[in-house]
Amino acid sequence: MIAPGQKAPDFSLPGVLDRDPSIYDLHRFIDDVEAVVLAVVPSAHAPVCEDDLRALAASGWAARDDLLVWAITGDSLFANSAAARRLDLSFPVLSDFHAGISDSYGLSLDDWHGHQDIPGRALLVVDDEWTVQHVWSPDDPFEIPEESPFAAVAEALSELGVDVTAPDVQYRSEQ
Secondary structure, X not given: OOOOOOEOOOOEEEEEEOOEEEEEEHHHOHHXXXXXXXXXXXXXXXXHHHHHHHHHHHHOHHHXXXXXXXXXXXXXXXXXXXXXXXXXXXXXXXXXXXXXXXXXXXXEEEEEOOEEEEEOOEEEEEEOOOEEEEEEOOOOOOOOOOOOHHHHHHHHHHHOOOOOOOOXXXXXXXX
16 A cells, blocks of 8 residues: 555546546646545445545535545446535546556555455545655445544645644444
């Protein structure tokens, strides 16, 4: 798995924002912000993943000019579009359908509930120099953490001069 201090791999993935599909190239955006937050999930339709994405949307981080927020899922572009509408997401949801990008970050799962080669679950912070500043990734994608993983993300962002408040995340006990 990629670790803090390592260089983040560049990528290009199809994604959706407000029902509009597009190709999202990290290199086209990273120079314009202080930091990037990547939320990686196996599926935007899995309950614990929905909880993470809802919290990220509620944070308001995507509305900032100094911060880039993207979600990356193992779902198709069409499934991501449906999830983005249902969850009222204000940031692009990208499709890493065969986990090629997640694999380059060391975050892919060989098998997840019958799905082969799918992204795991993680939150990453990457600075504008392409250096990974923070990684949180549970061994079990369905794990409900004791403490909000967004608190450490907010702290990493603060160290980069991006002062944000960590969103509350309400994990449903039944996954």
